[in-house]
Amino acid sequence: MNERSQTLVAYLGGELSADQEQTLEQQLFAGELDGGDLTDLANLTIGLREAAFLGILSVQVSRGEMERIRTLGYRILECRIRAGVETVLDISGDFDLIFLEFEMDLTGATRIDCEVCDHLGNVIKRNLDLPFSPDQKVVSGFCARELALTGVENNPEGMMNRWISVEPGGERIIGEFRTRAILPE
DSSP states (O other), X not given: OOHHHHHHHHHHTTOSOHHHHHHHHHHHHTTSSOHHHHHHHHHHHHHHHHHHHTTSSOOOOOHHHHHHHHHTTOOEEEEEEOTTSEEXXXXXXXXXXXXXXXXXXXXXXXXXXXEEEETTOOEEEEEEEEOOOTTOSEEXXXXXXXXXXXXXXXXXXXXXXXXXXXXXXXXXXXXXXXXXXXXOO
């Protein structure tokens, strides 16, 4: 996605400052983008958000987007996960979505993948070319409560997310994040 599209997505998600919104609106009114482009982008954004919510698509979700979702009435469990430390998630509470923030150093990364692994490190699924901002120190995402419960039930010993920087000379592990969950009784 190019910079203009990223700015439009941030605009639609209510994530721009007042000055940034004004600049973009001036560009729109000047005809630098036509209505068809904006409508197509809005429809794509809505479809992607729905797919992410259902767990069909793995995407990075900004804190601004998470807060927007909260304003729609969704109950959100938030958790920050650090590399090298097992994080225990209490998923026995009453919530709709889990919002996870993985702390990592993205310096020099141009593409990142994430391997979802069992507790032994065996890869279950590899998510390719995930969106991220190299200037940030976290990569975030969310999933529906039911999807998290299914993952935990299938992997009661815990899971690991292995984040990988894919570089011209090969791959570099950015961090391994272990989680274990407390299930509802």
